[in-house]
Amino acid sequence: MLLIDSADDLLGVALRVPVQRVELDVLAGAGIELLVRRDDLIDPQLSGNKFYKLFFNLQAAREQGLNCLLSFGGAYSNHLHALAAAGNRYGFKTLGVVRGERPAQLSATLADAEAWGMQLVFLSRTDYRDKNSAELIADLRLVYGDFYFIPEGGANLAGAQGMQVAGRALEQQLKGDYTAICAACGTGTSLAGLAAGIDVAKPAIGFSVLKGAGDLGEVIAANYRELGASNEAANWRLISGFHAGGYGKKHPDYLSIFWRDFERQTGIALDPVYTVKLFWGIVSLARQGYWSRGSRIVAIHSGGLQGRRGFGSL
DSSP: OOOOSHHHHHHHHHTTTTTTOOOHHHHHHHOEEEEEOOOOGOOSSSSSSHHHHHHHHHHHHHHTTTTTTEEEOOOOHHHHHHHHHHHHHOOOEOOOOOOSSSOOSHHHHEEEHHHHTTTEEEEOHHHHHTTTTTTHHHHHHHOOOOOEEEOOGGGGGHHHHHHHHHHHHHHHHHHHHSSSSEEESSSSSSHHHHHHOOOOSEEEEEEESHHHHHHHHHHHHHHHHHHHHHHHHHGEEOOOOOTTTTTTTOHHHHHHHHHHHHHHHHHOOOOOTTTHHHHHHHHHHHTTOSSSOOEEEEEEOOOOOOGGGGSOOO
């Protein structure tokens, strides 16, 4: 079981994450090398970007003298799953506010969270839309007492700071020998942190899993700026054409086929919401001639494999 207490420990873990070369015929034919940073292998419960995004949030809770953490998520939320595991491991009480009514049978994700001690609070879908409002947070404090609030998905500056450490680690591991870093993008927190952590001359490219990007670009820019980077020469880009219907939607046949073939060829398991769209986007752009011949692309495997349980079989 992985236990870390300092930012130096966090960097040390990040520096030990393996970077794996992936062989795909379409990429080889285009003269493109694909490397996968296997953050999914960090820890069986706290894997991928959640490991980084929670670290500085837990530190902030401790510094404020708060022993209860509260956040939001859906029935198959990677974030709530990781938060419950972190609370159980590091001695925090956890409150998970879940979208919708409590079902007769909990999802595997929520069953795990409850087994790790998380108190589940179910909120109507209408009320859930106000998940970031000061009024709702104040109401929850009246009922459950004081807590450290972490936005859904770990989408705050502390979350971005954690991913900045991952970016710095990758820069050290590869010594700048890469063309671009690519990551799946939900809240944009990971992309902002990665971009701020790598060489400003190298692009960090986010593949949005959302059908409508909305203010995602503004959120990324704000976090990027807060991390000390300049938006005047920003090294991040957001690509929104590979959402495959939107967040958590049933996959179209072409994506299901890609998912199955990718796993068979590489032996790397993907999650259905984020990383499968990331790799599909990278390969699709290769077919379109987006990447220059000789490019060395790094894809961040952000974990989330526990979510496969809610998506059926391949």
